[in-house]
Amino acid sequence: MNKSELLEKLKKEIFEDETLPLRDANLVFGEGNPETEIVFIGEAPGRSEDLEGRPFVGRAGKLLDMLINEIGWKREDVYITNIVKRRPPENRDPLPEEVQAYRPYLKRQMEIINPRLIVPLGRFSMNVFLPDAKISKDQGKIFKKGQKIIVPLYHPAAALRSTAVLENLRIAFHRLPAIKNKLDEFLAKKPEDSGLKPDRKDDVEQKQSGLF
Numbered sequence: 233m234n235k236s237e238l239l240e241k242l243k244k245e246i247f248e249d250e251t252l253p254l255r256d257a258n259l260v261f262g263e264g265n266p267e268t269e270i271v272f273i274g275e276a277p278g279r280s281e282d283l284e285g286r287p288f289v290g291r292a293g294k295l296l297d298m299l300i301n302e303i304g305w306k307r308e309d310v311y312i313t314n315i316v317k318r319r320p321p322e323n324r325d326p327l328p329e330e331v332q333a334y335r336p337y338l339k340r341q342m343e344i345i346n347p348r349l350i351v352p353l354g355r356f357s358m359n360v361f362l363p364d365a366k367i368s369k370d371q372g373k374i375f376k377k378g379q380k381i382i383v384p385l386y387h388p389a390a391a392l393r394s395t396a397v398l399e400n401l402r403i404a405f406h407r408l409p410a411i412k413n414k415l416d417e418f419l420a421k422k423p424e425d426s427g428l429k430p431d432r433k434d435d436v437e438q439k440q441s442g443l444f
């Protein structure tokens with residue numbers, strides 16, 4: 233099976249999994265190019281996403297699209313998904329048990345796509361990959377975990393509420409093409425001599441508890 237077929241099969245599995253929480257809402261699995269090197273991962277679908285069954289199609293999604301276009305990329309060339317694949321009621325934050333319940337599926341989705349650059353959007357998504365990171369301190373930094381580079385960014389919805397956050401998000405976003413061009417170099421380096429954050433100790437700790 234090719235990647236698209238494997239993803240379709242996984243989507244069907246999630247759809248049929250009656251143990252998952254939030255089953256009153258529609259499934260928003262994710263979309264984009266399964267052959268991509270880059271995946272953007274948000275928190276959970278909102279109202280527009282629930283209605284359309286597609287990730288990041290509301291106001292935050294429009295901002296994400298704008299930033300993707302600003303750096304010369306196209307939405308259809310990357311992959312976009314969320315850690316929780318159904319909308320929490322009233323757009324509340326996802327509960328830890330909801331994140332946990334969908335996590336094995338996110339892991340399998342990433343194993344199928346196998347991107348080299350993962351861009352978590354917001355703290356909930358960031359903490360799935362980097363459990364000890366803090367969004368205000370670590371957004372825009374380059375983390376190496378195994379054979380992946382992780383660059384957590386502010387969530388676009390937060391940027392819609394604050395011009396300072398938008399400014400920081402845009403600055404970090406505009407660094408993504410350079411990071412993508414240097415993936416081989418970053419991934420070849422050992423954490424201790426790469427100049428990457430965090431330091432080696434953190435990296436080892438995060439490997440024990442993060443998604444990869």
Ligand code: URA
Nearest residue numbers: 274275276277287288
């Ligand atoms: N916010 C998210 O985290 N994900 C979406 O898909 C839409 C808004």
